[in-house]
Amino acid sequence: ACGEDDASGDSGPVTLRLGYFPNITHAPAVVGVEKGIFADKLGSGVKLETKTFNAGPAAVEAIFSGALDATYIGPNPTVNAFSKSKGEAVRVVSGAASGGVALVVKPEITSVEQLRGRKIATPQLGNTQDVALRYFLKEKGLTTTKEGGGDVKVVPQENSQTVETFGSGAIDGAWVPEPFVSRLVNAGGKVLVDERDLWPDKKFVITNLIVSTKFLKAHPDAVKKLVEGQVAANEFVNTKPDESQQAISDHIGKITGKPLDVKLIKQAWPTLEFTNDPIASSLKTGLDHAVAVQLTEPVDLNGLYDLSYLNDVLKAQGKPGVTQP
Amino acid sequence: MASDTLATTAPRSDAEISGLDALEIAGQEKAATRASRIWAATWPKVAALALAIGLWQAVVWTGWKDSWALPGPAVVFADLWHYLLSASLWEGLATTARRAVVGFAAAVAVGLVLGLGVARVKVLRAALGSMITALQTMPSIAWFPLAILLFQLSEQAIFFVVVLGAAPSVANGVIHGVDYVPPLLVRAGRNVGARGLNLYRYVIAPAALPAIVAGLKQGWAFAWRSLMAGELLVVIAEKTSIGAQLTYARDFSDAPRLMAIMIVILVVGLLVDAAFGAADKAIRRRWGVLDQAGN
Amino acid sequence: MASDTLATTAPRSDAEISGLDALEIAGQEKAATRASRIWAATWPKVAALALAIGLWQAVVWTGWKDSWALPGPAVVFADLWHYLLSASLWEGLATTARRAVVGFAAAVAVGLVLGLGVARVKVLRAALGSMITALQTMPSIAWFPLAILLFQLSEQAIFFVVVLGAAPSVANGVIHGVDYVPPLLVRAGRNVGARGLNLYRYVIAPAALPAIVAGLKQGWAFAWRSLMAGELLVVIAEKTSIGAQLTYARDFSDAPRLMAIMIVILVVGLLVDAAFGAADKAIRRRWGVLDQAGN
Amino acid sequence: MTSTTTTPRSATGQVALRGVTKVYGRGENAVLALDGVSLDVAPGEFVCLVGASGCGKSTLLNLVAGLDRVSGGQIDAGEGVNPGLMFQESALFPWLTVEGNVEVPLKLRGLPRAERRERVAELLRTVHLADFGRKRPHELSGGMRQRVALARTLALDTPVLLMDEPFGALDAMTRDILHDELERIWSERRLTVLFVTHNVREAARLADRIILLSSRPGRIIYSTGVDVPRPRRIDSPEIAAIAAEVTDRLRTEVGRHGQ
Amino acid sequence: MTSTTTTPRSATGQVALRGVTKVYGRGENAVLALDGVSLDVAPGEFVCLVGASGCGKSTLLNLVAGLDRVSGGQIDAGEGVNPGLMFQESALFPWLTVEGNVEVPLKLRGLPRAERRERVAELLRTVHLADFGRKRPHELSGGMRQRVALARTLALDTPVLLMDEPFGALDAMTRDILHDELERIWSERRLTVLFVTHNVREAARLADRIILLSSRPGRIIYSTGVDVPRPRRIDSPEIAAIAAEVTDRLRTEVGRHGQ
Numbered sequence A: 001a002c003g004e005d006d007a008s009g010d011s012g013p014v015t016l017r018l019g020y021f022p023n024i025t026h027a028p029a030v031v032g033v034e035k036g037i038f039a040d041k042l043g044s045g046v047k048l049e050t051k052t053f054n055a056g057p058a059a060v061e062a063i064f065s066g067a068l069d070a071t072y073i074g075p076n077p078t079v080n081a082f083s084k085s086k087g088e089a090v091r092v093v094s095g096a097a098s099g100g101v102a103l104v105v106k107p108e109i110t111s112v113e114q115l116r117g118r119k120i121a122t123p124q125l126g127n128t129q130d131v132a133l134r135y136f137l138k139e140k141g142l143t144t145t146k147e148g149g150g151d152v153k154v155v156p157q158e159n160s161q162t163v164e165t166f167g168s169g170a171i172d173g174a175w176v177p178e179p180f181v182s183r184l185v186n187a188g189g190k191v192l193v194d195e196r197d198l199w200p201d202k203k204f205v206i207t208n209l210i211v212s213t214k215f216l217k218a219h220p221d222a223v224k225k226l227v228e229g230q231v232a233a234n235e236f237v238n239t240k241p242d243e244s245q246q247a248i249s250d251h252i253g254k255i256t257g258k259p260l261d262v263k264l265i266k267q268a269w270p271t272l273e274f275t276n277d278p279i280a281s282s283l284k285t286g287l288d289h290a291v292a293v294q295l296t297e298p299v300d301l302n303g304l305y306d307l308s309y310l311n312d313v314l315k316a317q318g319k320p321g322v323t324q325p
Numbered sequence B, C: 001m002a003s004d005t006l007a008t009t010a011p012r013s014d015a016e017i018s019g020l021d022a023l024e025i026a027g028q029e030k031a032a033t034r035a036s037r038i039w040a041a042t043w044p045k046v047a048a049l050a051l052a053i054g055l056w057q058a059v060v061w062t063g064w065k066d067s068w069a070l071p072g073p074a075v076v077f078a079d080l081w082h083y084l085l086s087a088s089l090w091e092g093l094a095t096t097a098r099r100a101v102v103g104f105a106a107a108v109a110v111g112l113v114l115g116l117g118v119a120r121v122k123v124l125r126a127a128l129g130s131m132i133t134a135l136q137t138m139p140s141i142a143w144f145p146l147a148i149l150l151f152q153l154s155e156q157a158i159f160f161v162v163v164l165g166a167a168p169s170v171a172n173g174v175i176h177g178v179d180y181v182p183p184l185l186v187r188a189g190r191n192v193g194a195r196g197l198n199l200y201r202y203v204i205a206p207a208a209l210p211a212i213v214a215g216l217k218q219g220w221a222f223a224w225r226s227l228m229a230g231e232l233l234v235v236i237a238e239k240t241s242i243g244a245q246l247t248y249a250r251d252f253s254d255a256p257r258l259m260a261i262m263i264v265i266l267v268v269g270l271l272v273d274a275a276f277g278a279a280d281k282a283i284r285r286r287w288g289v290l291d292q293a294g295n
Numbered sequence D, E: 001m002t003s004t005t006t007t008p009r010s011a012t013g014q015v016a017l018r019g020v021t022k023v024y025g026r027g028e029n030a031v032l033a034l035d036g037v038s039l040d041v042a043p044g045e046f047v048c049l050v051g052a053s054g055c056g057k058s059t060l061l062n063l064v065a066g067l068d069r070v071s072g073g074q075i076d077a078g079e080g081v082n083p084g085l086m087f088q089e090s091a092l093f094p095w096l097t098v099e100g101n102v103e104v105p106l107k108l109r110g111l112p113r114a115e116r117r118e119r120v121a122e123l124l125r126t127v128h129l130a131d132f133g134r135k136r137p138h139e140l141s142g143g144m145r146q147r148v149a150l151a152r153t154l155a156l157d158t159p160v161l162l163m164d165e166p167f168g169a170l171d172a173m174t175r176d177i178l179h180d181e182l183e184r185i186w187s188e189r190r191l192t193v194l195f196v197t198h199n200v201r202e203a204a205r206l207a208d209r210i211i212l213l214s215s216r217p218g219r220i221i222y223s224t225g226v227d228v229p230r231p232r233r234i235d236s237p238e239i240a241a242i243a244a245e246v247t248d249r250l251r252t253e254v255g256r257h258g259q
């Protein structure tokens, strides 16, 4: 209940509760928090409270129950949050990152055809990477089933476990996001497919920024300032990569007790692109793919995006806007 | 000294022995019929259930939370109904139940041996005694890497996690039971010629049985919880499981399905508890400690 | 009938009472010095530890697995050393320990009340008795959505998960203990004038104490495991915690750190077990059931 | 249930049983432990109950103490009176010291600490265990435990005392001493005592009236007053004569059952 | 430890104690329960042990049974002999029926099922509990429990029988009957019996020799043979005379301690 109170109370400073993951794909969020960019942009009228999550579901639950106002999150939970609330609960107000996903396999596998009969891991049944793998294989004429059967055996498992199982030889490859791509490569894997190559302009969404509809309605100004912060954070990340990488490492260290190796961040960095465009088309296409591989029912994404704030901010800075789908 | 004195004195056997005290007296005189006994055992459950669902529905009606965050009973039971009609529930349940039984059996075997050893052998107790609780506190996910190292992506990896979760609990039950075996009975056993293994068989094991059953019950809870986590470890080809479905429901932010699965888990828990309850009641009847209290 | 008969008959009090039987006899005669008793309690632990580490090192030396999958003791202890010198361990430990204590205390309060109620009130037992084990089997993650619904992203949400995890275990311990209170003692208590609450205070609670302590021990394990899971629910205000560190160590595939954290968890478990062990030993000494077995 | 018989009257220290029946178990396994036992014990009366092993003496005391429910009939031990029962087994609380055990009834009656301590010491002196206050029950011999239980029961200060073979585990000398003590307390406090014993001489030594119970079902089959003036000596010829008579009756009764 | 005294000899049924000392506890709280008790019981001898409450009788039996370790001295109950001990408390296994309890020693000796069943029935008849085989201990009266314990001990078939107040909870008649039974079994099987009792007449009725233990520390202070020919009657004048003498001694002893 206190969530709604905070969100609807016009008197006094507004509290914005922002969620993100301590992760490379959430670089703008991490850097923005660590460097005080959000606090700066939100100004004195909006109090920033940050919450760190380990995975999407908890963040969605938090948004649903009014415990969180905005969060950086992957495309998959975004769609879930939107569709399970019948299009009511959330809006995407900005993009954050693109790319950073690849199929890493054992070095002896050199062609897609050789994947037949192999075990390939994905982070989670029905998530973006899982769908991408299944669709990719389908295009190549290889079948998969939800239960892990078919020409290629898809094993959904946590990314951390994938590193263990790949190392021990229990799986032959994995379609995973950064930093796990780099990790698997360091563990002797080889990138067979870089997912960017499958998309137009080599762009597809990996992280975007969502805001709860209630908060958006109650405090559009605060949301605009948040988007300003996001744009500024991306600016920072893109212009000062070294400082950003160090900031990410430090920030992760604060939360997890051990700074992430900067070398690993540097290794993963080039595969990612930090863009304010949420690349709505890729989300839509991804969903079509999911329907094609029979992992979901079609979902109407109308109204998911509200990019007016982003475009306002970009326009004010004299930058090109993004297309509102 | 006729009926009016009766009125003042008769209460001794009825009204005076009331409230909690009444529960403390063997209520055998209230030799109820079979039907009324079943009714007495059933209505509180039904009432509790009705109360819980009513409360839930009331909260939903207040509109306190959005329906996608807190779905109402109607939505959940509709989803549960679909779920019950789907093959995935029954397949998942079959897989999970089999794993639970096998894993728990292994855990019980390990736990019993470990518990008996630690309880009766001084050196083992000094060496491992305190390790058991420590192991018990280790979360399942900490064992996952080791499980994969040892067993790759096989069901054995799941069993490994289940056994590590449940065996310490069983062992602790055994140790507690053995520790509190009345010394007089141990002496009596030794005196009637039960030494070594026979002492365990004829005296220590039966005397510790109540505590062992309690330990098994706690062990089952650990086993089941570890299994729910462990089933995510290995999603074995062609096999769905309750643990995996639970996590997927959450991953998809599917609140009604999540609650439907929770109901299924509760029902399984109730069935298992009924089995343990029957065992415990049989023991208490034998020992003559039944009917002290409510049941 | 001199010294040679002595040789054949003397064994009765020594060699003949050997092996397990010897353990079953109170060994008070072996009134050892303080130092030798500490030594007797310590060397098996040290030996077990040395054995475990030796085995581990041996496996690492065989090169069975790559060193990043299974790091050797040297690597892990080096990492542990760094970890011990880092602020993050102590901050995390402080946060987690505080949460564990508060959560466990709440769970104990809930568990005791629930357990006593169910154990002695017939209607409650019929209504809730079997629900307790069922609740206990519910994995923590199933409660996360509800926790967030009720308590938002606060520490209370974590406590909620911890209490739901541990309270049933404590309650089951209480129920078991109360169920097996010898009827004679209850009667004796009632006869000396202990009715209602006093009966609990003076008879049932102390008589059930051993089982309650056993239940608390199991409850602690549940509380700690639930906490490890619950701490992942949300990281509040950038506060690090052991649970978060454990998961992130795994997420980052940092095997040495994961093992270092496991060692920390084991040590915490050992310390807590020592506290429970001391309590249990004190009770057993009072009851006169100590020294039957090893310790 | 007993509208045809007269109903018991209530008066402090008076115990009245009317047609008391007790059945253990149900159906085939049912045991009729007591069958229509009617008995009036006057305030201040000392009644001894004798009977063969398993005839229902303990059952009777449990019923009078209100620890078990009658299957039929009525028991009246006086309004608000909680008769003190000394169990056949010592029934001490293993988690308390000897002192602690004796102190429980005093605590429950809300006596202040200083007074409690004094009473405990005095009671332990009465049962000749003054030096054993800090021991735990498991460190005592069988007879010592029985004496602690006696002290605990005496600490109750009730007008009605029910004693189930209280001196069974004591040597003759200690028993003699405790007979004197019990008699003293009984006459000082004007207690009503219902006393179960297997020692017929003991019964004759202590009782105003001796009652003999038959076996399965337990019924009162014989009752005799002991008119020997007090103080009595257990080895006096009058006591011996009464004991011999009761023994004869008992022998007939037990013989009848082949027990 | 006892190189200065002669060492006990071993022979089936013989029990020999040499300077047996038993200390409970340590340091300040140490209790010297037995102090240098030396005793030879010949094969087939029936020895009764009497003494004040808490003087160490149960302790002595426990030591002879090998259930506790001596603090000093030596005990020899014969090579490979496991003396059967009937405890002061009934010590029945609550999870077994009466039959089950009596059957345990037979099972442990590996007797075949049919024979076991026969023996159990016979033993229960001996203790007059033939109809109670399917009951559980908590459904029995105190005296019945004691009799079941007796049957269980007899089922052991050992040459040495240690009995700790075996008939304490029995009425005089049942006790008389069991005296006869015990005497019969003792003479048939040529048992060595060490029998603790508080009933001096019982001691005189049964014993070849009566031994009197002093209190704290427990020492043998008096020993007398009972030369009355068997069969004896507990109410015969010879028995009474011996009992009176032992009682006198006991009285002096207990009086000396103010117990």
Ligand SMILES: Nc1ncnc2c1ncn2[C@@H]1O[C@H](COP(=O)(O)OP(=O)(O)OP(=O)(O)O)[C@@H](O)[C@H]1O
Binding pocket: D024, D025, D031, D033, D051, D052, D053, D054, D055, D056, D057, D058, D059, D060, D088, E138, E139, E140, E141, E142, E143, E144, E169, E171
């Ligand atoms: N809880 C019980 N359940 C079933 N039967 C019982 C129970 N308690 C006692 N009985 C039976 O009731 C009868 C009387 O028992 P009770 O204990 O009153 O005898 P008693 O006169 O005290 O004998 P004793 O002198 O041996 O102590 C016995 O036959 C006994 O088997």
Ligand SMILES: Nc1ncnc2c1ncn2[C@@H]1O[C@H](COP(=O)(O)OP(=O)(O)OP(=O)(O)O)[C@@H](O)[C@H]1O
Binding pocket: D138, D139, D140, D141, D142, D143, D144, D169, D171, E024, E025, E031, E033, E051, E052, E053, E054, E055, E056, E057, E058, E059, E060, E088
């Ligand atoms: N486990 C024990 N720990 C400490 N002291 C004990 C223990 N067992 C017995 N004692 C003490 O040893 C002494 C002798 O006890 P024991 O039980 O042998 O007496 P007893 O002769 O059998 O007495 P009773 O006739 O009352 O049964 C007593 O003073 C008792 O307090």
Ligand SMILES: [Mg+2]
Binding pocket: D057, D058, D059, D088, D164, E141, E142, E143
């Ligand atoms: Mg009785």
Ligand SMILES: [Mg+2]
Binding pocket: D141, D142, D143, E057, E058, E059, E088, E164
């Ligand atoms: Mg004794």
